[in-house]
Amino acid sequence: xxxxxxxxxxxxxxxxxxxxxxxxxxxxxxxxxxxxxxxxxxxxxxxxxxxxxxxxxxxxxxxxxxxxxxxxxxxxxxxxxxxxxxxxxxxxxxxxxxxxxxxxxxxxxxxxxxxxxxxxxxxxxxxxxxxxxxxxxxxxxxxxxxxxxxxxxxxxxxxxxxxxxxxxxxxxxxxxxxxxxxxxxxxxxxxxxxxxxxxxxxxxxxxxxxxxxxxxxxxxxxxxxxxxxxxxxxxxxxxxxxxxxxxxxxxxxxxxxxxxxxxxxxxxxxxxxxxxxxxxxxxxxxxxxxxxxxxxxxxxxxxxxxxxxxxxxxxxxxxxxxxxxxxxxxxxxxxxxxxxxxxxxxxxxxxxxxxxxxxxxxxxxxxxxxxxxxxxxxxxxxxxxxxxxxxxxxxxxxxxxxxxxxxxxxxxxxxxxxxxxxxxxxxxxxxxxxxxxxxxxxxxxxxxxxxxxxxxxxxxxxxxxxxxxxxxxxxxxxxxxxxxxxxxxxxxxxxxxxxxxxxxxxxxxxxxxxxxxxxxxxxxxxxxxxxxxxxxxxxxxxxxxxxx
Amino acid sequence: xxxxxxxxxxxxxxxxxxxxxxxxxxxxxxxxxxxxxxxxxxxxxxxxxxxxxxxxxxxxxxxxxxxxxxxxxxxxxxxxxxxxxxxxxxxxxxxxxxxxxxxxxxxxxxxxxxxxxxxxxxxxxxxxxxxxxxxxxxxxxxxxxxxxxxxxxxxxxxxxxxxxxxxxxxxxxxxxxxxxxxxxxxxxxxxxxxxxxxxxxxxxxxxxxxxxxxxxxxxxxxxxxxxxxxxxxxxxxxxxxxxxxxxxxxxxxxxxxxxxxxxxxxxxxxxxxxxxxxxxxxxxxxxxx
Numbered sequence: 001x002x003x004x005x006x007x008x009x010x011x012x013x014x015x016x017x018x019x020x021x022x023x024x025x026x027x028x029x030x031x032x033x034x035x036x037x038x039x040x041x042x043x044x045x046x047x048x049x050x051x052x053x054x055x056x057x058x059x060x061x062x063x064x065x066x067x068x069x070x071x072x073x074x075x076x077x078x079x080x081x082x083x084x085x086x087x088x089x090x091x092x093x094x095x096x097x098x099x100x101x102x103x104x105x106x107x108x109x110x111x112x113x114x115x116x117x118x119x120x121x122x123x124x125x126x127x128x129x130x131x132x133x134x135x136x137x138x139x140x141x142x143x144x145x146x147x148x149x150x151x152x153x154x155x156x157x158x159x160x161x162x163x164x165x166x167x168x169x170x171x172x173x174x175x176x177x178x179x180x181x182x183x184x185x186x187x188x189x190x191x192x193x194x195x196x197x198x199x200x201x202x203x204x205x206x207x208x209x210x211x212x213x214x215x216x217x218x219x220x221x222x223x224x225x226x227x228x229x230x231x232x233x234x235x236x237x238x239x240x241x242x243x244x245x246x247x248x249x250x251x252x253x254x255x256x257x258x259x260x261x262x263x264x265x266x267x268x269x270x271x272x273x274x275x276x277x278x279x280x281x282x283x284x285x286x287x288x289x290x291x292x293x294x295x296x297x298x299x300x301x302x303x304x305x306x307x308x309x310x311x312x313x314x315x316x317x318x319x320x321x322x323x324x325x326x327x328x329x330x331x332x333x334x335x336x337x338x339x340x341x342x343x344x345x346x347x348x349x350x351x352x353x354x355x356x357x358x359x360x361x362x363x364x365x366x367x368x369x370x371x372x373x374x375x376x377x378x379x380x381x382x383x384x385x386x387x388x389x390x391x392x393x394x395x396x397x398x399x400x401x402x403x404x405x406x407x408x409x410x411x412x413x414x415x416x417x418x419x420x421x422x423x424x425x426x427x428x429x430x431x432x433x434x435x436x437x438x439x440x441x442x443x444x445x446x447x448x449x450x451x452x453x454x455x456x457x458x459x460x461x462x463x464x465x466x467x468x469x470x471x472x473x474x475x476x477x478x479x480x481x482x483x484x485x486x487x488x489x490x491x492x493x494x495x496x497x498x499x500x501x502x503x504x505x506x507x508x509x510x511x512x513x514x515x516x517x518x519x520x521x522x523x524x525x526x527x528x529x530x531x532x533x534x535x536x537x538x539x540x541x542x543x544x545x546x547x548x
Numbered sequence: 549x550x551x552x553x554x555x556x557x558x559x560x561x562x563x564x565x566x567x568x569x570x571x572x573x574x575x576x577x578x579x580x581x582x583x584x585x586x587x588x589x590x591x592x593x594x595x596x597x598x599x600x601x602x603x604x605x606x607x608x609x610x611x612x613x614x615x616x617x618x619x620x621x622x623x624x625x626x627x628x629x630x631x632x633x634x635x636x637x638x639x640x641x642x643x644x645x646x647x648x649x650x651x652x653x654x655x656x657x658x659x660x661x662x663x664x665x666x667x668x669x670x671x672x673x674x675x676x677x678x679x680x681x682x683x684x685x686x687x688x689x690x691x692x693x694x695x696x697x698x699x700x701x702x703x704x705x706x707x708x709x710x711x712x713x714x715x716x717x718x719x720x721x722x723x724x725x726x727x728x729x730x731x732x733x734x735x736x737x738x739x740x741x742x743x744x745x746x747x748x749x750x751x752x753x754x755x756x757x758x759x760x761x762x763x764x765x766x767x768x769x770x771x772x773x774x775x776x777x778x779x780x781x782x783x784x785x786x787x788x789x790x791x792x793x794x795x796x797x798x799x800x801x802x803x804x805x806x807x808x809x810x811x812x813x814x815x816x817x818x819x820x821x822x823x824x825x826x827x828x829x830x831x832x833x834x835x836x837x
Binding site for chain 1: 551555558559562563565566569573574575576578582583585586587588589592593596597600601604605607608611612614615616618619636656658666669671672674676678679681682683684685687688689690693705707708709710712713714715716717718720736753791812813821
């Protein structure tokens with residue numbers, strides 16, 4: 001351990017609050033993300049309770065609108081973002097053989113901005129005033145379409161809470177993205193050229209660049225909206241003649257890349273887990289890199305597919321439809337490469353692998369329904385219905401969340417030095433998998449039947465009861481999955497089997513150091529010759545660098 | 549349909565390959581050596597780059613052709629024109645060529661194309677009747693268009709499909725398609741002024757003396773509102789409050805007593821009426837055939 005002469009006292013709390021260590025910050029990000037995951041999950045449970053039967057009155061309209069707004073906002077900004085930033089923070093320096101991030105104090109500042117932004121958003125439950133002055137939390141949807149957000153239609157302060165808290169948290173994310181790009185570009189160990197980085201680092205690099213391009217757009221329109229609301233500007237004020245569609249264009253210019261910002265880290269986790277548990281090198285690394293970069297590019301040019309029903313001209317429709325189809329190509333390449341990695345391997349079904357395989361299967365379905373939505377005439381029918389809700393939960397729950405659990409079970413031993421319980425982990429997977437299919441599968445059908453999104457109740461005898469009941473039962477099944485996860489983590493932290501340095505017989509640099517890693521990660525900075533340095537060490541007779 | 553076919557095939561191929569490799573290449577437990585390491589294969593990777601590009605190119609061409617053929621901007625031959633205005637949280641239907649206004653329920657003749665001008669009075673709404681056509685948004689300061697044709701007689705349910713505030717869920721639409729003759733009769737009635745029927749409980753005077761007329765129009769009686777649904781032929785509608793309740797005298801009373809009891813936070817204020825006032829108002833409203 002190193003001395004801390006600058007610290008006047010040595011309490012654990014003080015150590016965590018003042019830390020600039022990338023690992024501690026990474027852990028804090030992920031712990032916050034999981035706490036918010038549970039909070040937003042409870043909001044979703046209330047939503048499913050309300051929608052279980054038609055004309056239900058468990059929640060009032062105002063409370064329901066606040067819950068779906070907060071569920072979406074929380075899952076995206078306070079669950080997805082911190083978990084991906086936390087994972088990148090923790091593992092990028094370890095994987096590229098660095099001692100810390102490039103700007104450790106900026107890193108800490110970014111975390112605390114996120115932390116207080118999140119608290120501010122949730123303080124709105126106590127301090128805010130909603131659309132009708134009753135419910136405290138924001139209730140204009142996570143997309144906050146103008147002109148519903150203008151002071152005429154949203155006189156309470158809850159919309160200001162939404163703007164300012166996400167503005168603060170977003171600034172934190174932008175800083176962390178700057179940090180990640182700098183770290184990956186300048187701090188790789190000896191021998192690690194860009195094309196010898198772990199695929200994880202490539203995906204996080206593209207991810208951070210996407211954050212840098214997309215998130216400032218949100219920040220900018222939030223400032224504009226705040227000027228509208230507080231100082232009487234008219235950027236989005238339809239009553240003063242503004243065109244409210246400009247908000248949608250700018251919002252989705254952020255909002256669609258955001259989807260890829262969230263899912264790329266999922267790709268990163270699965271691309272590390274799948275090879276290790278198939279005992280094979282990742283199939284087609286260069287193509288994976290090309291696909292990742294292409295996704296980054298195309299993701300910036302598809303935003304208006306969220307707006308097919310707003311009356312765009314046929315030319316614009318055709319372009320955005322085509323670009324959306326096109327993004328299916330690099331995504332498909334990835335799926336094929338993962339399957340090719342499995343092909344011919346010796347697959348071990350440990351919990352990380354179960355979740356990784358679940359990811360590949362469910363994400364593929366989410367991708368295919370996405371192709372259906374890119375067909376403009378079909379989108380006119382399906383846009384803003386439960387079909388879309390089902391579609392993106394296959395991407396973000398069956399996709400991203402399964403990938404997060406895969407990575408969590410994979411790296412938990414490295415971070416804590418303890419193994420998670422495999423039996424509980426497998427039960428968790430099957431409960432979540434069953435609950436997930438039961439919740440989100442039927443939504444595709446209720447969407448086809450004509451159920452729009454964001455409605456707090458629906459009429460009986462319109463063919464919606466059965467599907468909604470199934471979805472709500474699925475939500476209950478999921479409770480068991482999440483419950484087992486919490487029990488598993490708390491139990492394993494205290495009584496888990498010791499992990500050792502390399503429990504999965506893996507190949508990237510983080511497994512070469514101790515579990516948990518020492519404060520400065522490596523006794524000596526490693527130098528590498530291939531993408532799988534530990535494979536080279538373990539198989540000196542047949543090293544990777546001969547083939548790359 | 550092409551899309552369903554293509555997606556079905558891709559689904560079967562990818563999930564099949566996935567499941568097959570999971571079963572076939574499961575670790576047997578006693579293997580000591582690592583499997584052969586395959587780093588990639590240029591021909592195979594080229595194949596699963598080029599083939600998807602071709603597939604999406606075909607989908608793109610088909611979609612583009614459909615987009616242009618479904619151009620919504622020009623009214624089809626002989627179409628009935630309706631101006632639709634979305635309000636928080638009800639629909640106003642104006643028949644400009646026939647010169648009358650109604651709300652909540654859109655009557656159309658069977659087998660005739662209906663061309664809609666979609667507008668909004670406040671926030672963004674979206675007009676959607678799933679069984680008749682796709683949805684199109686109603687955006688303030690813009691005018692969008694949509695057309696559909698009901699080839700059968702019936703009642704078609706729809707509702708607002710863009711989140712528009714507290715009562716987004718209760719912004720329902722009914723399209724009622726009927727035989728040409730029935731439609732003509734309905735139109736003839738809608739064009740009339742409100743019937744002048746005696747109201748022994750002074751319902752009409754009550755209606756004029758309270759603040760109702762500031763928002764609601766009744767043709768031939770008072771025309772200074774327009775902010776709220778036109779009530780001239782209220783009793784010709786099956787529902788009130790944009791489909792939130794059946795149009796019965798009991799529901800009308802409940803609505804007048806406290807609109808929030810039917811549609812919480814709706815724009816109609818609770819006027820704190822006495823039971824006597826409510827009775828006489830409903831007496832008047834039920835004359836608006």
